[in-house]
Structures are given as C-alpha cells and as structure tokens.
Amino acid sequence: MAGEHGVCCGFSRRDGALIMAIPDEYSFVRYLSSKKSVDDRALNEHVRRRLVDSLKERGDRRLEVLEFGAGIGTMIERFLSWEAVDRLAYTALDLEADLVAEAERRAAQWARDAGFSVEQSTAGQIRITRGDRDAVLEFNQSDLFNFLERTSGRGRWDLLIANAFLDLVDLPTVVPQLGALLAAEGLCYFTINFDGATIFQPDIDPELDRHIEALYHETMDTRVIAGRPSGESRTGRHLFGALRAAGMELLAAGPSDWVVFAGPEGYPEDETYFLHHIVDTVRGALENNPKLDSSRFRDWIDRRHEQIEQGSLVFIAHQLDFLARRMAKHTFSQVR
Numbered sequence: 001m002a003g004e005h006g007v008c009c010g011f012s013r014r015d016g017a018l019i020m021a022i023p024d025e026y027s028f029v030r031y032l033s034s035k036k037s038v039d040d041r042a043l044n045e046h047v048r049r050r051l052v053d054s055l056k057e058r059g060d061r062r063l064e065v066l067e068f069g070a071g072i073g074t075m076i077e078r079f080l081s082w083e084a085v086d087r088l089a090y091t092a093l094d095l096e097a098d099l100v101a102e103a104e105r106r107a108a109q110w111a112r113d114a115g116f117s118v119e120q121s122t123a124g125q126i127r128i129t130r131g132d133r134d135a136v137l138e139f140n141q142s143d144l145f146n147f148l149e150r151t152s153g154r155g156r157w158d159l160l161i162a163n164a165f166l167d168l169v170d171l172p173t174v175v176p177q178l179g180a181l182l183a184a185e186g187l188c189y190f191t192i193n194f195d196g197a198t199i200f201q202p203d204i205d206p207e208l209d210r211h212i213e214a215l216y217h218e219t220m221d222t223r224v225i226a227g228r229p230s231g232e233s234r235t236g237r238h239l240f241g242a243l244r245a246a247g248m249e250l251l252a253a254g255p256s257d258w259v260v261f262a263g264p265e266g267y268p269e270d271e272t273y274f275l276h277h278i279v280d281t282v283r284g285a286l287e288n289n290p291k292l293d294s295s296r297f298r299d300w301i302d303r304r305h306e307q308i309e310q311g312s313l314v315f316i317a318h319q320l321d322f323l324a325r326r327m328a329k330h331t332f333s334q335v336r
C-alpha cells in the first residue's frame with residue numbers, strides 16, 4: 001500500500017528482480033525528468049519532421065524561440081539535439097523558480113556532454129557554442145499571464161513551443177495572445193496536448209474505472225487557478241478551432257499518446273516512478289470527491305500502485321501535437 005514501505009523511491013528485490021518501492025514522497029522535478037522518455041516516444045514524428053523541415057528552409061538566420069511552461073527544460077535538450085538551426089536564442093519560461101534553476105543546470109550539463117563550450121554570460125543565461133552552432137539559452141522565472149501583459153502585441157518570436165502545457169490554460173483567451181507574440185509567419189509547435197482519454201489496464205472494476213476516469217477529467221474541466229478557468233480535458237481536439245480562430249494556419253497535426261508498459265526488462269528508464277506519480281496525481285485530484293466512495297477509491301489507488309510494482313499496469317493517455325503558422329495578415333483579438 002502507498003506509504004507502507006516507509007521508503008522514498010527506494011528499491012528492493014523480488015524474485016531476483018530489482019523493483020521500486022512505492023514512493024511515499026513525490027517530487028515534481030523527478031516526475032518531469034521521468035516523463036522525458038515517455039514524451040520522447042510519444043511526440044508525433046510527422047509533426048516534428050515538418051517543424052524541422054520548415055526551420056531548415058529559413059536558411060541561417062538566427063531563430064528566436066520562446067517556450068512557456070518549460071519545466072526542467074527537457075524540450076531544450078530535444079530541440080538542440082534535432083540540429084534544425086545553427087544560430088538560436090531560446091528563452092524558457094516557467095512559473096516555478098526551482099524548475100527554472102533545474103532547467104539551467106540540466107541544459108548546461110547536456111551541452112557539455114554533447115561537446116559544446118558553455119559560457120555563463122549573466123545570471124539566468126548561458127551561451128553554448130560548437131563549430132558553427134551558437135545558442136544563447138535564457139531561463140526566465142515568470143507567470144505566463146504577467147509575461148503576456150508585459151509584452152502584449154510585440155510580435156517578435158519566430159517559434160513558440162509549449163509541451164504538456166496548453167491543457168492548463170483557457171484556449172480561447174490564451175491562444176490569440178500567444179499568436180500575437182509571433183513574428184509574421186512565425187511558427188507554433190504545441191505538443192502533448194491532452195485529449196480526453198486516461199486509460200489504465202488491466203481493468204479493476206470496469207464501471208468504477210470509467211467513473212474515476214470521468215471524475216478525473218471533470219477536475220480538469222472545472223479547474224480555476226488565480227480566478228481563471230484553467231484548461232480542460234479535451235484540449236487537443238479544441239486546438240484545431242482555437243488555432244484557426246486565432247489566425248494560424250495548421251501545417252501538421254497528429255497523435256502523441258503516452259503508452260507506458262513493462263517489457264522484458266520492466267518499465268524503461270524511470271517510468272516506474274512516472275507511473276506511481278501519475279496514480280498519485282489521480283489520488284490527489286479525487287481523494288475528497290463526494291461522488292466517490294472513499295474506501296473503494298483508496299483500494300483502487302492501492303491496487304494501481306501494486307500493479308505497477310508487479311509490472312502489469314499499462315497506462316495510456318491520448319494527446320495531440322500541432323504545428324501551425326501565423327498567417328501574414330491577421331489582427332489578433334480574443335475569440336470569446
């Protein structure tokens with residue numbers, strides 16, 4: 001049962017195999033790090049390819065990139081490894097100071113490991129160089145909404161990136177404001193947008209499983225943060241309309257589902273932790289929900305953690321990726 005082991009993310013042996021004890025403390029930094037391999041598999045290759053091809057067509061002009069909700073900066077590592085451009089200024093923005101600090105630490109480490117020279121120019125900024133490649137990476141602790149207020153209407157970015165973020169905001173309000181940040185013909189690469197399916201297998205009790213999934217999605221649909229409606233469970237499908245309404249043309253879209261299961265070697269990388277964290281997130285979202293019998297729900301959560309320990313849990317979340325371009329002539333206004 002969760003917490004019974006009295007170990008934070010320790011390991012023990014069962015039948016000769018090293019297994020992870022159920023964590024009794026959770027770390028968001030570790031969750032985002034464990035999510036990297038899950039996202040790597042999930043990101044839609046057609047959409048990613050179209051992004052890289054579009055960037056290569058720009059020639060050697062320096063690319064200005066803004067990523068919001070960047071977390072610990074895993075997208076920076078990915079983007080640099082795609083080698084789509086030589087000259088780059090990449091600003092990674094996140095609300096949480098500890099995540100921003102970790103993003104800077106990781107990016108510097110990643111760059112050194114990849115053979116770049118790393119220079120710290122000012123606090124919160126590093127410059128990395130290798131041969132013709134020259135990138136300035138800036139780490140900005142900021143609330144997206146404050147950032148939008150400060151910069152409204154100044155369309156200067158060539159590429160906006162958001163990974164596993166847009167399902168936390170109100171699309172009709174936020175997407176037009178994001179569009180206004182783009183330079184003419186600037187691109188949006190919006191990935192891992194949740195879209196209405198959270199699947200745990202094997203079934204425990206199909207009716208209860210469905211009820212828990214529906215209530216979990218309801219918490220997304222009714223979430224209010226700082227007085228604002230904040231995201232929803234069908235963000236992926238609604239992005240088609242929200243992007244078009246905000247004057248973007250869609251260049252590519254496709255599924256980016258998370259699919260996590262144990263192979264012959266167990267769950268890959270740190271995905272055992274990833275799964276425990278996901279199940280604990282469902283617990284946190286629903287533990288006081290009056291529409292659930294609390295004792296049945298606790299048993300359900302315990303059973304899911306046990307399935308992870310046994311390597312039998314399969315987890316699938318349906319998500320969509322998008323590449324869109326700002327149309328040359330569009331005046332941005334709110335959609336509703």
Ligand SMILES: C[S@@+](CC[C@H](N)C(=O)[O-])C[C@H]1O[C@@H](n2cnc3c(N)ncnc32)[C@H](O)[C@@H]1O
Binds near residue numbers: 073
């Ligand atoms: C699900 S995480 C995704 C992080 C990262 N993009 C990734 O995929 O690993 C969402 C991130 O959005 C950040 N965030 C949430 N609300 C924000 C806001 N209003 N302004 C800036 N960042 C925010 C959180 O701190 C968190 O790091």
